[in-house]
Amino acid sequence: MTVLFEKTSGLTDEPTIYCPGCSHGIIQRLVAEVLDELGLMDSTIGVAAVGCSVLSYNYFNCDMLGAAHGRAPASATGIKRVHPGKMVFTYQGDGDLASIGTAEIIHAAVRGEKITAIFVNNAIYGMTGGQMAPTTLLGQKTSTSPDGRKAESAGMPIRMCEMLATLEGAAFVERVAVNTPAHIRSAKQAIRQAFKTQQAGQGFSIVEVLSSCPTNWKLTPVAAMQWVEDQMIPYYPLKNFRTPGEAR
Amino acid sequence: MAKVLMKGNEAIALAAIKAGCRYYFGYPITPQTELLEYMASELPKVGGVFVQAESEVAAINMVYGAAAAGGRVMTTTSSPGYALMQEGISYIAAAETPCVIVNISRGGPGLGNIQPAQSDYFQNTRGGGSGDYRLLIFAPASLQETVDLVQESFTLAQKYRMVVLISADGMLGQMMEPVDIKEVDSPEDEEKQWALTATEGKRPPRAIYSLYLDPVELEKANERLQANYEKVSKLEERYELLQMDDAQLVIVTYGSVSRIVKSAISLLAGEGIKVGLIRPISLWPFPKKAFEQIPDSAKGLLTVELSRGQMVDDVRIAAKGALPVHFYGRCGGMIPSPREIADEVKRILRGDKS
Ligand SMILES: Cc1ncc(C[n+]2csc(CCOP(=O)(O)OP(=O)(O)O)c2C)c(N)n1
Ligand code: SF4
Numbered sequence: 140m141t142v143l144f145e146k147t148s149g150l151t152d153e154p155t156i157y158c159p160g161c162s163h164g165i166i167q168r169l170v171a172e173v174l175d176e177l178g179l180m181d182s183t184i185g186v187a188a189v190g191c192s193v194l195s196y197n198y199f200n201c202d203m204l205g206a207a208h209g210r211a212p213a214s215a216t217g218i219k220r221v222h223p224g225k226m227v228f229t230y231q232g233d234g235d236l237a238s239i240g241t242a243e244i245i246h247a248a249v250r251g252e253k254i255t256a257i258f259v260n261n262a263i264y265g266m267t268g269g270q271m272a273p274t275t276l277l278g279q280k281t282s283t284s285p286d287g288r289k290a291e292s293a294g295m296p297i298r299m300c301e302m303l304a305t306l307e308g309a310a311f312v313e314r315v316a317v318n319t320p321a322h323i324r325s326a327k328q329a330i331r332q333a334f335k336t337q338q339a340g341q342g343f344s345i346v347e348v349l350s351s352c353p354t355n356w357k358l359t360p361v362a363a364m365q366w367v368e369d370q371m372i373p374y375y376p377l378k379n380f381r382t383p384g385e386a387r
Numbered sequence: 388m389a390k391v392l393m394k395g396n397e398a399i400a401l402a403a404i405k406a407g408c409r410y411y412f413g414y415p416i417t418p419q420t421e422l423l424e425y426m427a428s429e430l431p432k433v434g435g436v437f438v439q440a441e442s443e444v445a446a447i448n449m450v451y452g453a454a455a456a457g458g459r460v461m462t463t464t465s466s467p468g469y470a471l472m473q474e475g476i477s478y479i480a481a482a483e484t485p486c487v488i489v490n491i492s493r494g495g496p497g498l499g500n501i502q503p504a505q506s507d508y509f510q511n512t513r514g515g516g517s518g519d520y521r522l523l524i525f526a527p528a529s530l531q532e533t534v535d536l537v538q539e540s541f542t543l544a545q546k547y548r549m550v551v552l553i554s555a556d557g558m559l560g561q562m563m564e565p566v567d568i569k570e571v572d573s574p575e576d577e578e579k580q581w582a583l584t585a586t587e588g589k590r591p592p593r594a595i596y597s598l599y600l601d602p603v604e605l606e607k608a609n610e611r612l613q614a615n616y617e618k619v620s621k622l623e624e625r626y627e628l629l630q631m632d633d634a635q636l637v638i639v640t641y642g643s644v645s646r647i648v649k650s651a652i653s654l655l656a657g658e659g660i661k662v663g664l665i666r667p668i669s670l671w672p673f674p675k676k677a678f679e680q681i682p683d684s685a686k687g688l689l690t691v692e693l694s695r696g697q698m699v700d701d702v703r704i705a706a707k708g709a710l711p712v713h714f715y716g717r718c719g720g721m722i723p724s725p726r727e728i729a730d731e732v733k734r735i736l737r738g739d740k741s
Contacts, residue, residue, distance in 0.1 A: 151592075181588040184456070187596070196594040202583040204455050205596025207478050210448035213440070217452025217460070218583060220410060220436045225585045243448070246441035 149175035153197045160360020162350035163192050163259060165317045166326075167230065170257055171199060173331045174226070179338070183226040184218050186211040188240075190232035191265040199230075209240025212247035215254045226337060228255040233274040234264045237299050244303070244345075251308030251342040255333045258299060258345055261352040262371060269355030273297040276370055281355070296374060300347050304380035310342030312380040316349040318367040322377070332382070341383040349375055390565040395530055395555070398566050399489055400425035402534035403461050406541045406571040408487070409435040410460040412449040414442055416468045417501040418557035419491035423463065443468040447475030447488075454484035455595045457582030459541055463489040465557075466507050467498065470515060476550060477516025481597035483581075483612070485544035487537070488522075489553040491560040494720045502720020503557035503643060508697035511554045512671050519609055521616045523547065523623060524670040526554045526642045530564035532668075538571050547619055548581075554670055556693065558643035558722075620672035627666040628677060630656075633684045634663030636732055639702045640691040641667045648691050650725035655732055662732055670698070678705040687711040689735060691728060694718050 149171025157163045174180045183201040187193060189208035196203035206214040211229035219227040236244050236258050247254060263281055264270040271284040274296050278287040288296070304312045311333050315326035326348060333344035349371045353363035393401070400422045403411075411426040423439070430437045440446035446462050453460040464472065469490045479486060492507040494500040511524055523543060527533040533555060540551040586592055599605035630652065631637065640648045645666045652662045663685065665677045681688075687710050690699040699714045706712055715731045717723045 182585045184583050184585050186452070193598060196596050199592075201592050202585055203592065203594045203596075204452060204583055205482075205594070205598055206451070207448060207474055210444065210451075210475070213445040213448035214452030214455070216438065216445075217410070217412065217449035217454070217458070218456040219452075220438065220449075221453050221456035221458040221460075222584065242441050243445055246445065249441075250438075 147172045147175045149180050149200050150198055151200050155198060156194060157191065158354045160351060160353040160363055161191070162261070162317050162348070165323060166257065166259055166348050166350060167192070167195060167198055169317070169323070169327045169330050170228070170230070173327060173334055174201070177331065177334060179226050179334065182224070183228065184222065186215045186218070186227070186229045188229060188231035188235040190235050192230055192232065192259065193266065195230050209235050209238070210243055211235070212240065212243040212252070212254065212256060216247055216250070216252050219252060219254050223253070226255070226334060228257060230257045231259065232265065233258070233260045233262065233272045237273045237297050245306070248303050248306045248309040248343045248345070251310070253337050253340055253342065255337050256345040257330070258347040259350045260347050260375065261350040263352050263355045265352045265355055276374060298375065300345070300380050303345060308343050309345065309381055310383045311336040311344035314347040314349070314375055314377055314380070316367055316372060316377055318349070318351065318364040325377070329379070336383055339383070390567045392563055392565050393530070394421060394563050395533065395560045396421035396491065397425045398530050398534050398568065399463070399537050399553070400429065402537040402568050403487070403541070404429060404433060404435070405568055406538040407459050408461045408541060409433070410453045410458040411435065411462065412438050412440050412446040412453070412460070413462050413464065414440050414446050414468060416465045418493055418560045419463050419465045419489070422489065422491070422560070443471035444475065447472035447479070450486050451475055451479050451482070451484065454479060454486040455482065455583050457579045457584060461487040461489070463491065465490065466492045466495050466510070469507065469510060473515035476514065476522070477518055477520055478597055480516070480520035480522065480550055481518065482595045483548040484595065485548050487540045487544055487551050487553070489537070489555065492554065492556045494718065500720050501557060503693060503722070504718055504720055505556055505642060505644065505693040506695070506697065506718055507554065508670070508692070508694060511552060520612065521671055522550045522552045523619055524552045524554055525625070525668060526670050527559065527668070528642055528645045528666065530559065530562065530566045533559060534566050534568050538569065543623070547615060549615065549619065554642065556643050623669055624672045624674040624676050625668035626674035626677040627664070627668060628680055629664035629666070630661065631663040631680055631682055634661050634682055635684060635736060636687055636689055637663040637665055637681055637685050638689045638691055638732070639665045639667070639698070641670065641698065644691055644693050644723070647723060647725055648728055651728035651732070654725050654729045660732065660736065673701045673705060675705045681710070685710060687713060687735060689713045689715060689732060691723070692716045693722070
């Protein structure tokens with residue numbers, strides 16, 4: 140019998156707690172596949188953030204730390220400074236990275252910290268049950284923006300990649316999506332490049348992945364993928380913002 | 388090393404480096420800034436890592452990462468900065484990752500001022516982070532005692548896999564005294580069976596975290612922590628006693644202000660008044676054993692602090708209601724004179740004050 144496809148050895152056999160149609164599972168699989176393919180899994184230490192992916196320290200087949208909400212880039216800094224030769228990554232949601240943890244992610248990038256941040260943007264707080272995130276789209280209804288997000292009171296959704304790309308220390312910055320097979324292929328490519336940037340010691344790297352939350356968006360899994368395409372991508376363009384060695 | 392005259396903050400930094408501390412994360416705040424500055428210039432010279440964090444919140448979470456990675460790590464701060472570290476400290480305590488913290492406390496509440504004060508006793512001993520956790524806390528009274536305790540703290544932090552806190556104030560941080568700082572053989576090379584070092588394909592992955600969704604598991608985790616704290620509280624009670632024989636009154640005091648209290652005790656001795664002293668060196672575990680040494684001659688206890696009365700709560704618990712517990716304290720950076728304290732003792736002995 141020939142094996143055509145199997146689960147990457149970068150993930151453990153632990154069943155995940157994600158809802159059906161949630162993109163967290165796809166994204167963490169891509170991260171694990173990339174590390175596995177690059178032969179880096181055994182020399183990697185990951186940092187799980189607080190959010191629906193909080194248990195990811197059980198899913199990734201490498202040493203893992205469970206960080207405080209928003210502080211994963213600071214804890215990853217501590218790890219990387221002790222083990223400069225190891226690969227260190229954070230896996231963070233948008234409430235974690237773009238709200239409570241803005242200072243930590245910005246200054247990790249400012250320092251050019253040689254870590255990779257995987258930033259899962261699903262435009263909502265998933266774990267706490269669907270509250271407005273800084274990334275929630277204008278007009279998007281959540282439990283704390285019941286009439287839809289309004290710019291007058293909540294401001295406009297935050298574009299983290301555009302902001303981080305202004306920092307010299309941010310060597311690799313790219314936004315991707317995982318709502319179609321083609322997008323998944325490009326996403327994997329970006330994640331691979333981000334880790335290679337870290338491996339080459341070129342600075343801070345981040346991949347923002349537009350992700351689905353069918354449960355809190357109150358959509359079917361299929362409709363959620365379409366919502367990423369129709370609503371999120373127009374506001375959050377899929378694009379490489381920085382690549383090492385390229386003119387800025 | 389022979390005795391050298393050093394400023395408190397710099398002596399602490401050098402003591403830490405000589406004890407094998409190689410990772411330091413901190414943020415500027417008076418009156419501990421010289422400590423941060425000393426680390427910035429000296430740690431890289433021994434191959435160590437200094438990072439000026441963007442905040443105390445970031446600093447303590449960097450400490451968490453470095454400690455989990457097996458590094459000998461320290462951070463230092465002062466009161467408002469220590470307040471910001473509380474959440475991180477709770478995570479570090481829960482994860483049983485060893486580190487050393489120094490809080491050179493200043494006057495509060497709020498921004499307060501930069502003068503010496505001991506109004507962080509509650510913050511130090513009760514903590515502000517979530518959950519049932521404890522720190523091993525030492526409150527030295529001289530620079531020599533400070534550097535010795537800083538060095539021992541690294542060993543104890545590893546031994547108990549606990550946060551060890553040095554509680555000092557601006558007086559100790561800023562004063563100059565001769566100190567002899569030892570070169571400590573650091574057991575850095577010891578393989579830590581729990582640290583995150585990457586598997587290198589040689590062992591199963593490790594995870595360090597503080598989340599236990601199952602109440603049964605979380606209670607078990609708490610029981611493990613408590614068993615460790617119980618061991619520490621049995622082994623690490625430390626205190627100094629002075630002139631307890633025939634004492635009419637016993638003063639309980641700690642840290643910088645205990646030096647002034649000692650002068651007051653000498654003043655009183657000159658006047659024929661016998662006053663004893665209990666000086667807690669460990670604030671947690673609070674040295675309850677010291678209170679078993681109180682002589683029958685003592686009519687009461689007087690707690691002296693640079694605060695409006697915080698440690699006095701622990702003194703009341705330790706005294707078990709056997710004796711009246713009086714309190715005298717100045718705060719906001721005001722320092723009592725030996726005379727002031729001696730007069731207070733006389734008032735109490737005359738029965739003017741209960
Ligand atoms: C200090 C602190 N504040 C609040 C929380 C509660 N909390 C847990 S997860 C979360 C938001 C997670 O949202 P996000 O980062 O977008 O990740 P997702 O669940 O959507 O994957 C919040 C607010 C917490 N754990 N700690
Ligand atoms: S709540 Fe949303 S983000 Fe969380 S697991 Fe479910 S679908 Fe995914």
